Amino acid sequence: MERFLYKSNNSGNYNLIMAYPAIESFAMASLGYLWLYKIADTTEGINANRYYTNSTNNLNIKAIDSIAFSMSFDFDFLGVFTILEKLKIPLYSSKRNNNSPLIFAGGPVLTTNPRPYEAFFDFMIIGDGEENFPKILDILKQKKDKDTTLSLLSEIEGVYIPNNPTKKASVNLNNIIYTPIISDKSYFKDTFIIELARGCMNRCAFCTASYTNLPFRVNDFSKIIETIDMGLEYTDKIALLGAQIASHPQFNEIMMYLRNKMEAGKTIELGISSLRTDSITPETIQTLVMGGQKHSTIAIEAASEHLRKFINKNLKEDQILNAIKISRENGLKGIKIYSMLGIPNETDADIEEFIRLGNLIKKENKGFNIEFSFSSFVPKPHTPLQWSKREDTKSLEKKQKYIQKELAKIGIQSKFSSIKWDFWQTVLSRGGVELAPFLVEVYKNGGNLSAFKKAQKDLKLDFSKELNGSELLEAEVPWDIIEFYPTKQLLINEYNRLYRNYSKLY
Numbered sequence: 001m002e003r004f005l006y007k008s009n010n011s012g013n014y015n016l017i018m019a020y021p022a023i024e025s026f027a028m029a030s031l032g033y034l035w036l037y038k039i040a041d042t043t044e045g046i047n048a049n050r051y052y053t054n055s056t057n058n059l060n061i062k063a064i065d066s067i068a069f070s071m072s073f074d075f076d077f078l079g080v081f082t083i084l085e086k087l088k089i090p091l092y093s094s095k096r097n098n099n100s101p102l103i104f105a106g107g108p109v110l111t112t113n114p115r116p117y118e119a120f121f122d123f124m125i126i127g128d129g130e131e132n133f134p135k136i137l138d139i140l141k142q143k144k145d146k147d148t149t150l151s152l153l154s155e156i157e158g159v160y161i162p163n164n165p166t167k168k169a170s171v172n173l174n175n176i177i178y179t180p181i182i183s184d185k186s187y188f189k190d191t192f193i194i195e196l197a198r199g200c201m202n203r204c205a206f207c208t209a210s211y212t213n214l215p216f217r218v219n220d221f222s223k224i225i226e227t228i229d230m231g232l233e234y235t236d237k238i239a240l241l242g243a244q245i246a247s248h249p250q251f252n253e254i255m256m257y258l259r260n261k262m263e264a265g266k267t268i269e270l271g272i273s274s275l276r277t278d279s280i281t282p283e284t285i286q287t288l289v290m291g292g293q294k295h296s297t298i299a300i301e302a303a304s305e306h307l308r309k310f311i312n313k314n315l316k317e318d319q320i321l322n323a324i325k326i327s328r329e330n331g332l333k334g335i336k337i338y339s340m341l342g343i344p345n346e347t348d349a350d351i352e353e354f355i356r357l358g359n360l361i362k363k364e365n366k367g368f369n370i371e372f373s374f375s376s377f378v379p380k381p382h383t384p385l386q387w388s389k390r391e392d393t394k395s396l397e398k399k400q401k402y403i404q405k406e407l408a409k410i411g412i413q414s415k416f417s418s419i420k421w422d423f424w425q426t427v428l429s430r431g432g433v434e435l436a437p438f439l440v441e442v443y444k445n446g447g448n449l450s451a452f453k454k455a456q457k458d459l460k461l462d463f464s465k466e467l468n469g470s471e472l473l474e475a476e477v478p479w480d481i482i483e484f485y486p487t488k489q490l491l492i493n494e495y496n497r498l499y500r501n502y503s504k505l506y
């Protein structure tokens with residue numbers, strides 16, 4: 001069942017499909033996708049419909065004016081191609097004619113680097129979409145010819161017409177974004193999700209959630225409370241969202257507000273996206289436990305302090321141990337400790353640090369469920385480590401095996417993201433327009449790991465540029481076409497500062 005928190009206006013004659021490149025449960029859990037759908041669904045003149053990779057309804061393609069995709073994950077291009085193929089629409093925009101629907105997209109993947117995907121879209125939205133989307137819809141519904149429409153759209157900040165420089169859009173968070181449709185089919189079943197803050201002020205050197213969302217912005221406290229109350233009229237399940245919500249200046253008051261409600265007898269199932277290790281308090285943990293949470297996650301990124309310092313994650317070991325102690329003493333059953341392998345400058349001694357830290361945590365927290373969770377470092381555009389080398393797969397797998405074995409010996413479970421998928425994520429992240437035929441080939445071959453390998457072999461592609469990065473910081477990179485804050489010069493300064501400071505430590 002779906003509960004709408006707004007009044008739909010499904011009456012226009014401009015037919016827009018809001019497509020999500022994955023199954024319905026993921027679409028209904030995506031705040032950005034749902035919010036833009038709500039904008040379309042309440043815009044006069046627009047008839048908006050949702051569509052997923054598992055949708056079975058037949059669409060009359062001749063009646064569709066445009067299709068908007070939301071791309072949140074690097075491999076979402078597979079879902080985009082699945083939907084286009086299902087609708088019998090050519091993948092390449094150059095193969096579509098003036099009668100084809102306009103195909104466009106937005107989302108974090110494109111904000112980070114739109115270049116590998118630009119052969120498939122007529123235009124893309126770079127940065128925040130909630131303010132420029134209504135302007136885009138106003139132009140679309142005029143139903144002018146394709147060239148005129150694209151020329152009008154090019155005037156909007158954040159609209160990227162392939163190969164034409166543009167500037168990332170960034171809004172002031174005048175309105176709070178929340179789940180406008182609460183669905184029992186969502187991956188977060190029947191949950192009301194509300195955004196407290198956008199981005200993160202910590203600027204860890206690898207982090208796109210921080211760097212592509214600068215400046216860090218927070219929602220107004222009283223509006224948050226009003227919106228929470230509104231959401232609680234529809235459901236008991238609430239999730240607070242943001243890359244670092246604990247950085248909201250009134251985070252403790254928000255948690256206290258929810259706690260007071262629970263203490264007064266209101267049932268609330270509470271989830272939060274992340275906890276900042278250095279700001280965990282007994283009250284926060286108690287409120288989460290009251291809201292039904294049993295486990296929590298902290299991100300330490302590296303076990304050795306100097307490596308954390310290098311990536312600007314200025315977290316002391318004492319703070320990590322203290323966060324775990326507070327979590328244990330205030331009712332959680334366990335904690336997941338998230339970290340990365342393959343951070344530039346990582347040595348064997350840094351790998352040993354995981355075992356030492358694991359031992360220490362285990363000794364201090366008997367009976368508490370400790371799990372380490374690892375991904376491997378993927379250098380991302382618009383971060384100070386965008387030029388860094390991706391570590392070789394074999395060497396990462398060797399580290400993974402060793403850590404898994406040694407942590408198991410002390411009774412700590414460890415989980416790892418797929419190093420092979422992280423490898424391909426690096427290629428996509430730092431790729432340019434030349435990746436287009438490769439993406440199509442991967443899709444045609446089935447989209448699994450062997451499809452990537454086969455496509456690379458068949459097309460005789462060499463990805464050393466994407467994998468090795470470059471020490472020529474000034475050299476042009478594909479995503480330079482987007483004007484960004486922070487600027488490339490600021491990233492260069494930060495890269496130099498990080499490496500300079502690191503060399504002083506050794």
Ligand code: SF4
Nearest residue numbers: 200202203204207210
């Ligand atoms: S604290 Fe977390 S969200 Fe913030 S910059 Fe660091 S890794 Fe990113």
